[in-house]
Amino acid sequence: MRVTQGRMIDISAAATAASQAKVAAASTEVTSGMRVQKPSDDPAAWLAAQRADVRRTLAEGANTAMSTSRARLDDTDAALLAVGESASQIRMLAVQGSNASYSDANRRELAVQVRALFASALASANGKSADGEYVLAGATSLTRPFNDDGTYAGGSDPRDVPTSDVGQAVSNLAGTALTSASGVDVMPLFLRVAEALEANDPTALQGLLGQLDTGIKQVAHSRTRVGGAMSVIDQAQVAHAQLGVTLSSEISRQVESDTVAAATNLAKASQQLEASRQVTSFVISLVNPGR
Amino acid sequence: MSDLMSLLSLGSAGITAQNSGVSIATNNVANANTVGYSRQRVDIESLLGAPNVGGVRTGSPQRLGDSILQQRIRGAASNLEMSRSFAASTLSLEQTLMGGGDSIDQQLAAMFSRFGAVSASPTDLPARTAAVGAAGELVAGIGRRAAELDAQHTEANERIRAKVAEITDLARQLAETNLQIARTNNPVLKDERDRVATKLSALVGGNAKIDPDGQMRFVLDGGAVLVDGQRAAKLGAKTDPVTQNANVVVIDGNSERDVTTAIGGGSLGADLKHRDQTLVGARTALDQLAFDITASANAVHTAHAGADGVSGRPLFKPIGAVTGAAAAMGLDPDVEADPEKLALAAIGTGPGDNTGALAMFKLAQGKVASGGRTLTGAAQDLVTTVATEASRAKSDVARDELVAEHLAGLRDSLAGVDIQEELTNLARFEHAASAMTKFVTTIDEMLGTLIDRL
Incomplete structure (x- = not known):
């Protein structure tokens, strides 16, 4: 095949330009650390990375919900702990008050203590989380759940939160756990103890002891449920952290460059460019030997 | 002597x-x-x-010179310009869909993620505001892309009009060169004719042949004759009143022939393919996505109640038809003005209920988009379709450059x-x-x- 000098120069110039383009592409990959800079570089890899990224974003939403819920469960547990401690102390006072040796005045003093413990338990049961919601109010979380007489006025359904893009877990405990729906009406029971003490009625007090036992168990059981929910969320958060690592490595595997391979490609492209330049110089000297 | x-x-x-x-x-x-x-x-x-x-x-x-080789060179020039122009257009479209911040699927995921986050504190105003904000960003992202697709459509029409004028001018030059060759048979004129014909092929594809009388005849894809010896037809761009598309017509005397769908080569062919297939496909997919997002999110939102206990409010302004949905998409003004109206609770419960928030979060996994896909999947498909076309176009450019290079070598071997x-x-x-x-x-x-x- 006949090849003119002009053609030889064109071929070597085109080869040099192609080598320069390869060096530029390899340099960009090395400096950016990205093998896929735009979807058309590798549509399949981009799609896989994007799917992982969407899952990661959704999981982040779930994780935020879990963190909020975990803090609320801590607040709920603290409230139940306080109510439980009040219940235990009230039971102790009720046992004392039911003793036949106690006088009317002694029982009135005990009643004052019981009312104080009731007030403390009521304040705890009407406690709020950091975002201003009543922790034991269920769905009516902006309304004070326990009235002054201890009756429950809140919602009955617990609230679920997402633990992943598909899973859910219980995130709170409605105050119905402390009502007759779950055993006895715990808060009004405290008042009834105070009233029996004030009425100097040891028989009634003895009758309330069994209900107090039930109430104490009820609070303990509620705390167990809260603890279980906390445990589920803790495990979900551990799983979330693992999922985050998996998704990040998937994204990295799909679109980020292998540093060693990218650097090797850059070195190869640079050598190729140098060789192309030398060939071009040689061709030019061949065409114009006088230069 | x-x-x-x-x-x-x-x-x-x-x-x-x-x-x-x-x-x-x-x-x-x-x-x-x-x-x-x-x-x-x-x-x-x-x-x-x-x-x-x-x-x-x-x-x-x-x-x-070799007229057959020259014909192959013109064919290669047509293919190369077609793939180069198409690659540039699709890469620009890809940039439109991906550029300027998060992609649509990421904005969708961010919105659903915000609903997931607010499900733990549905009465929290900052969390509600963040969810409304994410929905607003999604609307803005889709609207911006719809506007940019419209701009690309306008640009494609402008390019088509400019190329049509250029082609008409080259056709006239070709006919004039034919005339001069008939008069003088100067070899330099034949070179000039080949140059003009190659330029024409690069612009519009088609096929040029030397007739037995030595005159070149240039026929467009589909059979319309652009140049016949010393006679050149005109190419015109007629605006379609409905689509506003610049349609390509061959004007020969009093007759007009629409060749828009016939032209399949050269950079004009690339512009037509980009405008009538790729851009239309992307715009249709974007409209369908906007429609599906609006319909599915509104179905969930209207079935739940805001913090004020009122139900039946949409999250996005309702859209009646798929066509134009991306440009028409918008947040419901009531919800946008007051995030307390974001419907996160079941009807008849209290503001602390999060059933609506959970339902909205679950929508991310619901196959509610057309074709039985998730909404994020449909958004990803929109980009992947364009990206795959761009990737294929880049490969076509590499292949066509090799062919053109090979033919340039053959021509040089003979005529260089x-x-x-x-x-x-x-x-x-x-x-x-x-x-x-x-x-x-x-x-x-x-x-x-x-x-x-x-």
């Missing part, structure tokens, strides 16, 4: 022939870097030898000017011309001697 006179004539013809060789070699060297120049060769023919005197005759310079070869020819013809001059001088001296002795 008469023989000596014949020899003198022979010498004269020989000098003329060798000088032609020198002239053509010089012309070749002068045009060594002229794009599209085909080298020429002197056509020297030997006359009859003994018992006659013999001699040499010079014909017209011979142009070294090799300076060393021409310098050698120059020396050869120069030496022959000198020798012929000496020959004539010798004959002249012989004649002089003869005349002196008479």
